[in-house]
Amino acid sequence: MLDARSGPRKEFDRPDTDSPDLVVDGGRAGEAVGAGALSVEVPGDKSVSHRALLAALLPGAPEVLTVRNANLGGAVRALLPAMRALGVAVDADGGTLTVRRGALPVPQQVRPHPGVTGWPEGVPYLETGGSSAAARLLIGVLAGSGTAAVVDGDEVLRHRPMDWLVDPLAELGADIAYLGEDGCLPVWVKGPVCRPGRTVELRVGSAQARSGVLLAVAAAGLPATVRHPVRSRDHTERMLASFGGVLDEGDHELGWGGGAFTVPEVIDVPADPSLAAYPVAAHLLWGDGGTLRVPGVCLNPTRTGFFEVLRRAGADIAYEYGNGGTEGGGPRGGEPVGTVVVRGGLEQAGPVRVDEPWLLHALIDEVPLLAVVAARLPGTSWIGCAQELRFKETDRLTTTARMAGAFGARVEVAADGLTVRGGAPLRAGVVPGFEDHRIAMAAATLAGCLPGRTTVRGGACHRTSFPDFADVQRAVGARIAKDPL
Numbered sequence: 001m002l003d004a005r006s007g008p009r010k011e012f013d014r015p016d017t018d019s020p021d022l023v024v025d026g027g028r029a030g031e032a033v034g035a036g037a038l039s040v041e042v043p044g045d046k047s048v049s050h051r052a053l054l055a056a057l058l059p060g061a062p063e064v065l066t067v068r069n070a071n072l073g074g075a076v077r078a079l080l081p082a083m084r085a086l087g088v089a090v091d092a093d094g095g096t097l098t099v100r101r102g103a104l105p106v107p108q109q110v111r112p113h114p115g116v117t118g119w120p121e122g123v124p125y126l127e128t129g130g131s132s133a134a135a136r137l138l139i140g141v142l143a144g145s146g147t148a149a150v151v152d153g154d155e156v157l158r159h160r161p162m163d164w165l166v167d168p169l170a171e172l173g174a175d176i177a178y179l180g181e182d183g184c185l186p187v188w189v190k191g192p193v194c195r196p197g198r199t200v201e202l203r204v205g206s207a208q209a210r211s212g213v214l215l216a217v218a219a220a221g222l223p224a225t226v227r228h229p230v231r232s233r234d235h236t237e238r239m240l241a242s243f244g245g246v247l248d249e250g251d252h253e254l255g256w257g258g259g260a261f262t263v264p265e266v267i268d269v270p271a272d273p274s275l276a277a278y279p280v281a282a283h284l285l286w287g288d289g290g291t292l293r294v295p296g297v298c299l300n301p302t303r304t305g306f307f308e309v310l311r312r313a314g315a316d317i318a319y320e321y322g323n324g325g326t327e328g329g330g331p332r333g334g335e336p337v338g339t340v341v342v343r344g345g346l347e348q349a350g351p352v353r354v355d356e357p358w359l360l361h362a363l364i365d366e367v368p369l370l371a372v373v374a375a376r377l378p379g380t381s382w383i384g385c386a387q388e389l390r391f392k393e394t395d396r397l398t399t400t401a402r403m404a405g406a407f408g409a410r411v412e413v414a415a416d417g418l419t420v421r422g423g424a425p426l427r428a429g430v431v432p433g434f435e436d437h438r439i440a441m442a443a444a445t446l447a448g449c450l451p452g453r454t455t456v457r458g459g460a461c462h463r464t465s466f467p468d469f470a471d472v473q474r475a476v477g478a479r480i481a482k483d484p485l
Contacts, residue, residue: 019435022459022470024447025479026428028286032477038283039293040475042276044069044095044269046465047235048298048333049076050133051211052267055239056088056099057141058219061263067097069269069332074464078129081108082138085124086147111152115180120188124149130157130393130464133208136165139189140212143174144219146192153185160391162187164209168200169193169216172224192216196223196258204388205230205361207302214256218245223258232361233302235335239267242334268332270298273340274365275466277306278445279476280342281373284315285449287345292476294340298332305354305362306370307340313377314349317342351379351422360385367418368400368442374420375409376449384417393464394436403439406431407446407454428452437464444469448478 032038049071056065070076072092080090089103110125119125126149128134139151139162152158163183166176175191178184193216202209210228214236217224229252237247237254243263248255276294283292299319307317321338352374354360360383363370367383374381389396397418401411406429410421428450433440440459447454462469470480 019458019460019463022433022440022444022456023481024444024454024456026448026450026452026454027479028288028448028477029474029479037291037293038476039295040279040472041296042271042279042294042472043073043466043468044071045272045298046071046073046075046274047133047207047233048239048269048335050079050137051235051239052269052333053079053083053090053097053099054137054141054215055243055263055267056083056101057086057145058215058263059145059221060243060261061101062265063101064265065099065263066266067099067269068266069095069271070097071269071272071465073467074129075131075133078131079134079138081106082126082128082134085126086149111154113152113158113180113186116186119179120150123188125152126150127152128157130154132157132160135185136162136208136212137215139165139176139187140169140215141219142189143169143176143193144216144222146220148190150179150186150188156393158185160184164202164204164206165212168202168209168213168226171195171200172198172213172216172222174216193220193222199225199227201227202229205232205357206388207232207234207361210254211236214240214254217256217258218261221258221260222256224256226254226256228252228254230357230361231302232358232364233300235300238300238334270332270335270337271296273298273300273303273307276340277366277369278441278466278469279472280307280317280340281369282445282448282473282476282478283342284310284346285373285376285446286477287347289344292342296337297340298335299338300335302362305359306366309352309354309359309363309370310349310373313352315342315346316344346373346377349377351377351381353382355382355384357385364388365438368396368403368438369445371400371411371418371420372404372407372409372442372446375404375407375411375422375424375426375446377422379422381420381422382417383420386418387416392436394434394439396436396438399432399434399436399439400442403431403434403443407450426450428454430455430457433458433461435461437461437466441466441469444473444480448473448480
């Protein structure tokens with residue numbers, strides 16, 4: 001059951017950034033209309049990129065680790081200064097990151113906090129901006145390796161829950177102190193996990209919480225069992241298994257034996273299915289025929305929920321796995337890889353329904369996008385089991401409804417989900433992006449199928465996860481541009 005700490009979420013409606021707007025003219029560019037076949041590539045997976053970078057801090061890691069096809073959006077880049085502060089050099093060349101251990105630490109500047117009058121001396125200060133994945137996974141690695149450090153974030157991340165992770169780490173013996181508000185950043189990791197054979201139970205289905213605990217026990221070589229309420233994205237399990245680690249998986253339970261493993265010198269990151277969802281949705285919303293192919297995509301079943309829900313609703317979406325497709329490839333970073341193939345539009349599709357926790361977690365980042373697609377479908381759609389979205393960069397249930405409502409969509413917010421009543425007339429206009437990359441990209445994608453011009457306020461915040469969003473959408477026919485600064 002989700003624990004929202006002791007009260008309602010504080011009102012931080014948007015991250016403390018100020019991105020340029022996105023301007024979208026409706027309709028598909030002429031050269032893409034009726035094209036027999038289009039192919040577009042999307043960047044590497046953000047979740048796998050975080051884990052691949054942090055693998056450099058695990059025992060058995062090489063002195064030099066190369067991460068190929070890394071996602072270089074703001075959420076991943078937020079981890080790089082923290083790693084440098086730990087004495088790990090990270091150099092970027094295109095989509096390739098070269099990670100070298102044993103460098104001189106590069107200290108980060110401390111972000112002032114009204115509740116902290118004195119910061120711990122003699123320990124690194126590690127700030128991860130607005131990236132919850134970077135902060136939570138880093139806390140896990142530090143608690144496993146016994147590296148003392150302070151982990152902090154920006155003003156929005158400081159109000160997102162960390163006790164989901166800190167509490168189970170404390171049960172395993174870690175000494176972690178809150179320096180400001182209980183349950184929130186900044187935290188001081190003082191001592192490592194040290195109680196072998198324990199079983200910890202997670203309160204939430206968050207993959208970040210489960211992964212943080214797994215990385216801790218893996219780094220410590222500590223046997224432990226983790227119980228979880230729902231199977232969410234399992235990139236950490238797959239990565240550790242690809243390194244030679246042994247995990248025992250059962251129903252809502254995961255056992256780590258504490259054995260050794262070896263981090264390879266090169267980790268290849270597959271393309272991000274959550275990012276592939278945007279050109280796929282645009283193609284379906286236009287519905288003017290033709291085939292779209294997105295190659296090299298991570299087809300991990302814990303990540304393909306967006307495609308599965310639309311397939312259930314009647315959309316023509318197929319996968320070509322591995323070497324079975326001409327554009328496929330072998331596994332990357334322990335992940336199954338293939339090509340997403342989309343044909344036609346949404347003419348035969350009906351309403352969507354998400355009422356299983358595992359399915360919600362398989363599309364948790366795509367909920368705003370699924371909501372705007374559902375607004376174009378007949379009937380009433382339901383996206384449930386989604387209370388965790390209230391603790392993202394924004395309260396994504398509320399901001400999704402407000403963004404979609406600005407187009408004229410009828411979206412109702414429930415405690416744990418969204419009801420979308422399709423068939424309402426939608427219109428272009430000025431819509432809020434809330435400086436939340438998922439909200440802004442969903443808005444820009446819907447705008448492409450509506451007549452007229454839409455301005456997505458702060459829409460260029462897509463750089464958090466998808467720096468090439470505008471270019472990729474243009475490649476499939478969108479007419480999208482940034483407003484002049």
